[in-house]
Amino acid sequence: MNSKRLLNQRNLLMLAALILAALVPLAFRSDQYAMILMTTVLIYAVLATAWNIIGGMAGQLDLAMGAYLGLGAFTAGTLLIRWSITPWIGMFLGGLVSMLFAMLIGFPLFGFKIKELWYALTSSALVTVMQVIFLMWNGVGGPTEVYLPTRISPLYSLRFNTYMPYYYILLVLLVVVIIFNNRIRYSKLGYSLLALGEDEDAVEVLGVNSQASKLKALMIYAFVCGIVGGLYACIYGYLHPSFFSTNMSTEIAILGIVGGLGITYGPLLAAVLLVSFREYLRASLGGGMEGLYLAVYAVILILIALFQPRGLAPLVNSGYRKLQTFFGELRHGKPADVESH
Amino acid sequence: MENQPMLKVTNLTKKFGNLVAVNNASMEVYPGEIVGLIGPNGAGKTTLFNAITGLYKPENGKVVFKGVNITGFLPHKICKLGMSRTFQVTRAFLHMTVEDTVRVGAYNRRNEKNVLAKVDEIIELCELGDIRTRVCGDLGLAQLRKVELARALATEPEMLLLDEAGAGLNATELSAFMTLLQSLNKDYHITFCVVEHVMQMVMGICQRIVVLDSGELIASGTPSEISHNQRVIEAYLGKRAVNYVN
Ligand SMILES: Nc1ncnc2c1ncn2[C@@H]1O[C@H](COP(=O)(O)OP(=O)(O)OP(=O)(O)O)[C@@H](O)[C@H]1O
Ligand SMILES: [Mg+2]
Numbered sequence: 001m002n003s004k005r006l007l008n009q010r011n012l013l014m015l016a017a018l019i020l021a022a023l024v025p026l027a028f029r030s031d032q033y034a035m036i037l038m039t040t041v042l043i044y045a046v047l048a049t050a051w052n053i054i055g056g057m058a059g060q061l062d063l064a065m066g067a068y069l070g071l072g073a074f075t076a077g078t079l080l081i082r083w084s085i086t087p088w089i090g091m092f093l094g095g096l097v098s099m100l101f102a103m104l105i106g107f108p109l110f111g112f113k114i115k116e117l118w119y120a121l122t123s124s125a126l127v128t129v130m131q132v133i134f135l136m137w138n139g140v141g142g143p144t145e146v147y148l149p150t151r152i153s154p155l156y157s158l159r160f161n162t163y164m165p166y167y168y169i170l171l172v173l174l175v176v177v178i179i180f181n182n183r184i185r186y187s188k189l190g191y192s193l194l195a196l197g198e199d200e201d202a203v204e205v206l207g208v209n210s211q212a213s214k215l216k217a218l219m220i221y222a223f224v225c226g227i228v229g230g231l232y233a234c235i236y237g238y239l240h241p242s243f244f245s246t247n248m249s250t251e252i253a254i255l256g257i258v259g260g261l262g263i264t265y266g267p268l269l270a271a272v273l274l275v276s277f278r279e280y281l282r283a284s285l286g287g288g289m290e291g292l293y294l295a296v297y298a299v300i301l302i303l304i305a306l307f308q309p310r311g312l313a314p315l316v317n318s319g320y321r322k323l324q325t326f327f328g329e330l331r332h333g334k335p336a337d338v339e340s341h
Numbered sequence: 342m343e344n345q346p347m348l349k350v351t352n353l354t355k356k357f358g359n360l361v362a363v364n365n366a367s368m369e370v371y372p373g374e375i376v377g378l379i380g381p382n383g384a385g386k387t388t389l390f391n392a393i394t395g396l397y398k399p400e401n402g403k404v405v406f407k408g409v410n411i412t413g414f415l416p417h418k419i420c421k422l423g424m425s426r427t428f429q430v431t432r433a434f435l436h437m438t439v440e441d442t443v444r445v446g447a448y449n450r451r452n453e454k455n456v457l458a459k460v461d462e463i464i465e466l467c468e469l470g471d472i473r474t475r476v477c478g479d480l481g482l483a484q485l486r487k488v489e490l491a492r493a494l495a496t497e498p499e500m501l502l503l504d505e506a507g508a509g510l511n512a513t514e515l516s517a518f519m520t521l522l523q524s525l526n527k528d529y530h531i532t533f534c535v536v537e538h539v540m541q542m543v544m545g546i547c548q549r550i551v552v553l554d555s556g557e558l559i560a561s562g563t564p565s566e567i568s569h570n571q572r573v574i575e576a577y578l579g580k581r582a583v584n585y586v587n
Contacts, residue, residue: 187453188448188452188453188456191441191444191445191448192445192448194434194436194437194441195434195437195442195445198433198434198435198436198437199432199433199434201396201416201432202428202432202434203445204395204396204415204416204417204420205394205395205396205416205417205419205420205425205426205493206417206420206425206445206446206449206492206493206495206496207417207420207421207425207446207448207449207450207496208417208445208448208449209415209417210417
C-alpha cells in the first residue's frame with residue numbers, strides 16, 4: 001500500500017515533468033537552435049527508452065538501432081514520395097516493416113543463443129550491411145538524397161517548417177513508450193527478460209522460452225525505432241542511406257547503459273543530460289576545435305562507467321529517497337518507507 | 342509403488358569430446374518417490390541432470406517423462422510438462438529481489454491475475470517472508486539455496502531434480518530443509534530426485550538410492566542395501582554412509 005502511494009507520488013512527479021516539457025518550447029519558440037536541440041534530445045530519449053527493453057531488460061547489447069530507424073524512414077518516406085501516403089500512416093507501416101525485419105534477424109540469433117560481444121558485433125554489422133544495400137538500391141534513391149514532397153499540406157505530409165510540431169509528436173511518443181515500457185517491466189515478459197539477462201539456463205528450467213521472450217523484446221524495440229524513423233525522415237525532409245548510422249546506434253546503447261540497465265527513466269535521463277551536453281559542447285567548442293567535443297564526451301562516459309557503473313538512475317533514485325526520508329521525517333517524525341526501484 | 346515410472350532414463354550417454362561423462366545409464370523414478378543419486382566427484386551426476394532437463398543434448402539414449410519422450414526437448418518445454426530443478430552452483434538472479442525471482446517461476450502456470458497468490462504461497466511455504474524484498478545478490482548461500490528451491494516450486498512441478506541442495510547448510514538449516522522436502526513430497530505430492538553428498542540427508546529422506554561412478558550406474562537399492570554394497574563402498578569409500586547407518 002505504501003508503495004502504491006509512492007508510485008502515485010512518482011507519477012505526480014512525472015506529470016509535472018511532462019507539463020514542464022510541454023511548456024518549454026513556448027518559451028523558446030523563436031530560438032531555432034534551442035528547438036533543434038530539444039527535438040534531438042527527444043529523438044534520442046524515445047530511442048534510448050525503447051532500447052531499454054532489449055538492452056536493459058533482456059541484456060542483449062543491441063547496436064542495430066540504425067537498421068530499424070533507417071528501414072522505418074525509407075518505408076514512410078518512399079510511401080509518401082511514390083504513392084502520396086501520409087506519414088501518419090507511413091510511420092506505423094515503417095514500424096511494422098522494422099518489426100518484421102527484427103523478427104527475421106532475431107529468430108536465428110536468439111535460437112543460437114548469440115550473446116554479449118557476438119551479439120553486439122552482429123547487430124552493429126547489420127547497420128552497415130543495410131547501409132550498403134540501400135546505397136546500391138537505386139529504386140529508393142541509392143546514394144543520392146531523395147527529398148520528400150512539400151506540395152501537399154504540411155499536416156498531411158508531416159512536413160512543417162518549424163520544429164515545434166515534431167517536438168510535440170515526439171513528446172507524445174515518448175510518453176507512450178514510457179508507459180508501455182513500465183507495463184512490460186511489471187509483466188511476465190519484463191520479469192522473464194530481467195531474469196534472462198542474468199542467467200539464461202536458470203530461466204529456461206523455470207518454463208520461460210528465452211528465444212521467444214527476446215524476440216518479443218527485439219520486435220517491440222524495432223517497432224518503436226521504425227516509427228521514429230518515419231518521423232526522422234519528415235524532420236530532415238529527405239531520405240539517405242546515412243540514416244543507417246552505426247554512430248547513432250552505438251550512442252543509443254551508451255545512453256541506455258549510462259542511464260541504468262533495466263530502469264525505465266534511466267535512458268531518458270541520460271538522453272536529456274548527455275545529448276544536450278554533447279550539443280552544447282559541439283556548439284561551444286565547434287569551429288577550430290571540431291571533434292574535441294567527442295573527446296570530452298568520451299571522458300565523461302568513462303567517468304560514469306568507472307564511478308557509477310549501475311548508471312545514473314540509481315544516483316537520482318537515492319537522492320530522491322533521501323529527500324523523501326527528509327520530508328517524511330519533517331512530517332511524521334520518522335523516516336518514510338521506500339521501495340527499491 | 343505404482344507400476345508406471347514418472348521418469349524413465351534409458352541407455353543415456355553424454356560425452357564431452359573424448360570424455361564419456363555419462364555412459365549408457367538407465368534409471369527410473371516412480372511417482373511419489375524421493376530418489377537419491379549419489380556418486381564420487383566427477384561421476385556424472387550433474388551431467389545426467391543436465392541431459393534430463395534439456396540443458397544438454399545426449400549423444401545416445403532416451404528420456405521419458407510422464408510417458409512423453411522428452412529427449413532433445415528445450416528446458417522450458419520440459420518445465421511446462423512438470424519438471425524443474427535447482428543447480429549445484431547456485432544460479433541466482435543477483436539483481437532481482439526474492440519475490441521477483443519466485444514470480445518468474447510462478448508465471449509457468451499462472452497469469453497476471455493470479456500469479457501473486459502463488460508467489461505469496463511459495464514465500465510462506467519456504468519461509469522467505471523476512472527477505473522477500475531483499476536483492477538476491479545480498480543473500481547468503483543457505484538463503485540462496487532456499488530461493489532456488491522456491492522459484493522451482495513456484496512452477497508447480499510434479500517432479501523436482503535437486504542438485505546438491507543441501508551443500509553448505511549447517512545442521513539446523515539442513516534438518517529444516519529435510520523436513521520441508523518431506524512435507525513437499527507428502528503434502529504436495531512432488532516426486533524428487535536429489536543429488537547429494539550430505540549422507541545424513543540421503544540416508545534420512547531417500548526411499549531409494551542410485552549410485553553413479555565414472556558415468557556408469559553401479560548400484561540401486563534402499564539406503565541400507567546401498568551402504569552395505571561392496572561395489573559402492575569400493576567406488577565411493579563412503580565411510581560416512583556406512584557409519585551413519587550402523
Ligand atoms: N561442460 C563440460 N565440458 C567438459 N567436461 C565436462 C563438462 N561438464 C562436466 N564435465 C566433466 O564430466 C564429468 C562429470 O561431471 P559432473 O559435473 O557431471 O560430475 P558430478 O557427478 O556432478 O560431480 P560433483 O560431485 O563434483 O558435482 C567430469 O569429469 C567433468 O569434468
Ligand atoms: Mg555435480
